[in-house]
Amino acid sequence: MKYETKAIHSGLSDDHTIHGVNVPIHVSSTFIQKGLDEFGEYVYSRGSNPTRKNVETIVADLEGATYGFATATGMAAISLVFGLFKSGDKVLVNSNVYGGTYRYVSDILPTHGIEYEMVSDLNKLDLNTIDKDVKGIFVETPSNPLLDVTDLRRLAEFTKKNDILLIVDNTFLTSYFQKPLDLGVDIVVYSATKYYGGHSDLLAGLVVLNDDALNERLKFLHNTYGGVLNPFDSFLLARGIKTLPLRLEKHQENTEKLIEFIDKADIAEAIYYPGLKGNEGYEIQRNQATGSGAVFSIRLKKEYDIKKFINSLEIFALAVSLGGVESLLCHPATMTHESYPKELLDKLGIADNLIRFAIGIEDAQDLIDDLKQALDKAKGR
Numbered sequence: 234m235k236y237e238t239k240a241i242h243s244g245l246s247d248d249h250t251i252h253g254v255n256v257p258i259h260v261s262s263t264f265i266q267k268g269l270d271e272f273g274e275y276v277y278s279r280g281s282n283p284t285r286k287n288v289e290t291i292v293a294d295l296e297g298a299t300y301g302f303a304t305a306t307g308m309a310a311i312s313l314v315f316g317l318f319k320s321g322d323k324v325l326v327n328s329n330v331y332g333g334t335y336r337y338v339s340d341i342l343p344t345h346g347i348e349y350e351m352v353s354d355l356n357k358l359d360l361n362t363i364d365k366d367v368k369g370i371f372v373e374t375p376s377n378p379l380l381d382v383t384d385l386r387r388l389a390e391f392t393k394k395n396d397i398l399l400i401v402d403n404t405f406l407t408s409y410f411q412k413p414l415d416l417g418v419d420i421v422v423y424s425a426t427k428y429y430g431g432h433s434d435l436l437a438g439l440v441v442l443n444d445d446a447l448n449e450r451l452k453f454l455h456n457t458y459g460g461v462l463n464p465f466d467s468f469l470l471a472r473g474i475k476t477l478p479l480r481l482e483k484h485q486e487n488t489e490k491l492i493e494f495i496d497k498a499d500i501a502e503a504i505y506y507p508g509l510k511g512n513e514g515y516e517i518q519r520n521q522a523t524g525s526g527a528v529f530s531i532r533l534k535k536e537y538d539i540k541k542f543i544n545s546l547e548i549f550a551l552a553v554s555l556g557g558v559e560s561l562l563c564h565p566a567t568m569t570h571e572s573y574p575k576e577l578l579d580k581l582g583i584a585d586n587l588i589r590f591a592i593g594i595e596d597a598q599d600l601i602d603d604l605k606q607a608l609d610k611a612k613g614r
């Protein structure tokens with residue numbers, strides 16, 4: 234079955250009593266067992282719940298993976314996976330990951346005796362110089378907010394030989410555009426709050442993988458930490474996924490049109506988008522993904538007043554997050570990446586004139602016109 238068909242038809246099959254086309258929202262916290270020595274598949278909803286199981290099955294199927302876990306938020310998925318490490322381990326993380334991930338790594342991991350190191354360009358890192366204590370590499374590609382692309386095949390070849398867990402946050406692309414497990418990655422995490430949900434009306438996270446032993450440990454941690462996705466949001470997430478391929482095509486088509494406008498209008502000192510020819514990650518992106526998604530950043534030229542520009546937009550909303558049907562923009566230095574120390578922001582180039590766009594599925598010309606009128610008001614300061 235092709236991706237578009239799976240997005241609609243994967244999941245648990247009908248229970249042969251009601252014959253609904255959708256799996257219902259099972260709100261039971263507990264499930265009746267037949268007898269002392271006869272436990273059913275579902276016992277207690279923290280461990281497993283049919284509505285959650287449905288969406289976990291769909292997501293694993295879309296990824297071509299064996300196992301999937303749905304968590305309460307993307308951060309719950311990320312912390313679940315970091316729960317695999319123990320005191321004395323070290324993890325490498327690419328810099329300019331989502332601010333919440335940085336907060337987790339820099340604040341929580343050390344309290345568990347786990348060392349971390351932020352690496353500015355994993356593509357340039359001489360892998361043979363990596364410390365023996367390194368037990369995991371966490372990568373966001375494309376990264377947030379500078380859209381750096383990491384060569385996953387190169388990393389996977391190394392981590393497989395050296396018993397290092399390779400974890401990828403694939404939130405910006407989803408399995409529709411990129412399948413990290415096929416490139417040799419061990420575990421994929423998502424903020425499903427973004428494209429999988431798709432309508433800015435839920436919070437959710439996902440973890441997908443193939444390995445049996447890792448799955449057993451994650452199952453234990455999922456149930457023990459308890460940050461599971463509730464039945465209502467599991468239903469909403471499964472509903473959102475049905476239109477994921479359609480939405481992503483439109484998100485990306487709009488993005489390409491907007492970038493073309495921005496490029497031609499010459500309003501940016503730099504455009505960060507791996508789908509744009511000439512961008513550093515362009516070739517790697519083409520080799521490991523089938524698309525570049527709908528998030529990009531620009532450094533607005535200094536002749537435009539950034540405050541006036543943002544405040545004059547009528548369709549674009551100033552808000553963190555991405556992946557919903559509506560177009561958003563944010564100011565990473567003070568919004569998504571406020572947890573980064575000022576020196577790190579400067580070092581990475583997360584400058585005051587950097588704006589991150591998350592393009593929705595509105596009419597592309599309306600979006601361009603909105604940018605035009607806001608630019609006119611912000612010009613000539």
Ligand SMILES: Cc1ncc(COP(=O)(O)O)c(C=O)c1O
Pocket residue numbers: 306307308309331333334373377402404405423424425426436437438554
């Ligand atoms: C790339 C990325 N990963 C993880 C997260 C965290 O997800 P959540 O907000 O669902 O906890 C986000 C949130 O913005 C994100 O952008």
